[in-house]
Amino acid sequence: MTDIAEFEEDVPAQDRGRTRIGQAVLWILLLGFVLLAPFFLYPVFVMQLLCFALFACAFNLLIGFTGLLSFGHAAFFGGAAYICGHVLTAWGFPPLLGIIAGGLFAAVLGLVVGALAIRRQGIYFAMITLALAQIVYFFALQLPFTGGEDGLQGIPRGYLLGFINLNDSLNMYYFVAVVFLVGFLAIYRTIHSPFGQVLQAIRENEPRALSLGYNVDRFKLIAFVLSATLAGVAGSTKAIVFQFASLTDVHWSTSGEVILMTLVGGMGTIFGPVLGAFIVVALQHVLTGIGSWVQVVIGATFVACVLVFRRGIIGEIARLLKLHSV
Amino acid sequence: MDDTILEARKIRISFGGFVAVKDVDLKIKRGSIHAIIGPNGAGKTTLFNLLTKFHRPTSGQILFNGQDITSRKPAEIAKLGIVRSFQISAVFPHLTALENVRVALQRKLGMNYHFWRSQKILRQLDAEAMARLEQVGLQDFAHTRAVEMPYGRKRALEIATTLGLEPELMLLDEPTQGMGTEDVGTVTELIRKVREGRTIVMVEHNLGVVSTLADTITVLNRGEVLAEGPYEVVSKNPQVMEAYMGVSAEEAEGTDA
Ligand SMILES: Nc1ncnc2c1ncn2[C@@H]1O[C@H](COP(=O)(O)OP(=O)(O)OP(=O)(O)O)[C@@H](O)[C@H]1O
Numbered sequence: 238m239t240d241i242a243e244f245e246e247d248v249p250a251q252d253r254g255r256t257r258i259g260q261a262v263l264w265i266l267l268l269g270f271v272l273l274a275p276f277f278l279y280p281v282f283v284m285q286l287l288c289f290a291l292f293a294c295a296f297n298l299l300i301g302f303t304g305l306l307s308f309g310h311a312a313f314f315g316g317a318a319y320i321c322g323h324v325l326t327a328w329g330f331p332p333l334l335g336i337i338a339g340g341l342f343a344a345v346l347g348l349v350v351g352a353l354a355i356r357r358q359g360i361y362f363a364m365i366t367l368a369l370a371q372i373v374y375f376f377a378l379q380l381p382f383t384g385g386e387d388g389l390q391g392i393p394r395g396y397l398l399g400f401i402n403l404n405d406s407l408n409m410y411y412f413v414a415v416v417f418l419v420g421f422l423a424i425y426r427t428i429h430s431p432f433g434q435v436l437q438a439i440r441e442n443e444p445r446a447l448s449l450g451y452n453v454d455r456f457k458l459i460a461f462v463l464s465a466t467l468a469g470v471a472g473s474t475k476a477i478v479f480q481f482a483s484l485t486d487v488h489w490s491t492s493g494e495v496i497l498m499t500l501v502g503g504m505g506t507i508f509g510p511v512l513g514a515f516i517v518v519a520l521q522h523v524l525t526g527i528g529s530w531v532q533v534v535i536g537a538t539f540v541a542c543v544l545v546f547r548r549g550i551i552g553e554i555a556r557l558l559k560l561h562s563v
Numbered sequence: 564m565d566d567t568i569l570e571a572r573k574i575r576i577s578f579g580g581f582v583a584v585k586d587v588d589l590k591i592k593r594g595s596i597h598a599i600i601g602p603n604g605a606g607k608t609t610l611f612n613l614l615t616k617f618h619r620p621t622s623g624q625i626l627f628n629g630q631d632i633t634s635r636k637p638a639e640i641a642k643l644g645i646v647r648s649f650q651i652s653a654v655f656p657h658l659t660a661l662e663n664v665r666v667a668l669q670r671k672l673g674m675n676y677h678f679w680r681s682q683k684i685l686r687q688l689d690a691e692a693m694a695r696l697e698q699v700g701l702q703d704f705a706h707t708r709a710v711e712m713p714y715g716r717k718r719a720l721e722i723a724t725t726l727g728l729e730p731e732l733m734l735l736d737e738p739t740q741g742m743g744t745e746d747v748g749t750v751t752e753l754i755r756k757v758r759e760g761r762t763i764v765m766v767e768h769n770l771g772v773v774s775t776l777a778d779t780i781t782v783l784n785r786g787e788v789l790a791e792g793p794y795e796v797v798s799k800n801p802q803v804m805e806a807y808m809g810v811s812a813e814e815a816e817g818t819d820a
Pocket residue numbers: 578583601602603604605606607608609610650
């Protein structure tokens with residue numbers, strides 16, 4: 238029993254060595270990238286990667302680890318971006334407090350949307366989340382503080398903790414890196430917690446979990462709120478990075494994009510959504526020159542990925558190498 | 564305490580216009596093994612779903628230890644001590660056998676909502692989970708994922724998981740369905756072993772199993788109780804023979820040997 242001491246879950250004996258190496262390699266790659274990327278790549282681009290990576294990971298907590306497909310996650314991401322932008326601009330909040338405000342807003346919104354949606358399953362669940370997200374979009378368009386079609390512009394980055402100037406791009410970068418890592422670790426821990434264990438049981442066999450006495454709806458709701466909160470943190474952070482919150486952030490296409498990122502990387506894997514977000518965001522950047530054809534290329538990439546790597550890239554690698562919990 | 568652990572009074576459910584369970588009265592005696600038999604589509608699983616609140620009865624009342632549980636939720640039912648299994652194998656496929664049992668044991672730790680705590684804390688349950696696995700002869704499969712286990716072992720794992728909750732009342736929906744003779748024997752033995760100190764209600768097609776295990780048999784047909792009593796009495800009932808025995812005489816022979 239001692240040899241599994243480092244695993245939080247019970248990995249079949251024959252796969253333990255490989256799994257441990259696989260996990261170590263991915264952690265090193267991720268941390269290495271996060272620490273060093275701004276020296277090789279344009280920092281704002283890397284910050285965008287990290288924000289969407291956190292968004293995708295938050296989304297994955299729901300679809301990959303709870304089995305709920307939300308088609309309205311842009312509401313949390315974009316809604317929080319507006320709230321964060323507003324409290325920074327109009328009320329002069331410091332950046333960290335802005336992110337917290339955005340996260341809290343997303344949590345409350347998540348509680349409402351989740352409570353309404355989890356009464357239904359499958360496609361109906363997805364449709365309810367989509368419908369409610371459309372309502373949020375409507376408010377984003379209509380409310381006076383959001384700037385309507387123009388969005389909320391010129392959000393000040395300000396000073397972190399009162400003395401770190403976030404207008405300096407490396408300062409800003411490492412702040413975003415920390416937010417990302419904290420969010421990523423929070424999700425990692427949630428998955429590997431007693432709560433996460435029940436979530437997995439629910440995803441694998443809901444009636445059975447119910448018959449064992451677990452209040453399935455409550456678990457789903459908590460997972461929904463956690464996911465919404467972290468999506469909100471990602472959106473708020475993005476608003477500070479770009480100093481801009483716009484209708485695109487709450488648009489249904491953003492909800493679609495995060496599904497895409499998660500599926501391409503591997504839903505239900507830990508590192509997959511990060512990779513998926515990197516790929517999609519990078520493609521968008523590389524292909525900006527070709528205008529609206531971007532969507533076609535991304536769509537084609539998506540179809541190819543789903544056909545060739547049904548479990549997503551990390552998911553397929555894990556399957557081939559028999560790695561667990563990567 | 565009263566002799567009756569579970570009682571159904573005139574429970575009925577209809578889906579659309581179709582009445583799947585029709586005003587069924589049922590009394591389960593504490594400490595007994597009570598089998599429910601009947602042809603396919605008789606309403607056995609639906610009756611289970613009613614008793615464990617997976618369905619809400621259209622009318623009627625359900626009492627557990629004298630307490631009205633008609634409007635309780637499935638999760639509450641489990642907490643009261645009624646745990647069911649399912650007709651199709653109910654394991655958590657990508658968890659190991661040990662983890663499967665631990666899911667049942669974990670509830671009593673009272674930290675199921677603790678998403679900030681490491682799962683390592685669940686290791687304190689490993690010894691108990693292992694003991695449960697040994698009880699059903701699965702110790703060698705502890706670190707095997709359920710999906711990779713043979714069918715008969717999965718059903719045993721289900722029973723081990725159910726037992727992890729120490730249920731006062733256990734409802735098993737066709738625990739031997741789809742099993743070879745050898746596995747049927749193993750599961751029969753297992754049920755005999757674990758009946759001590761609890762009540763078991765089981766749906767079972769295999770009359771060999773029913774005749775060896777059950778104290779009382781209820782025959783269900785088209786959602787109604789056709790007959791009730793010990794095996795010797797029920798099996799001689801002409802209506803039962805017509806409705807049921809004819810259909811599965813071969814089945815009974817095939818597995819009795
Ligand atoms: N949710 C439902 N909606 C509509 N009809 C249902 C539902 N559940 C069961 N039925 C119907 O009720 C009847 C009884 O089904 P049930 O599954 O209880 O039979 P059973 O006795 O368990 O049969 P088997 O031996 O095949 O398991 C069937 O005709 C079935 O089609």
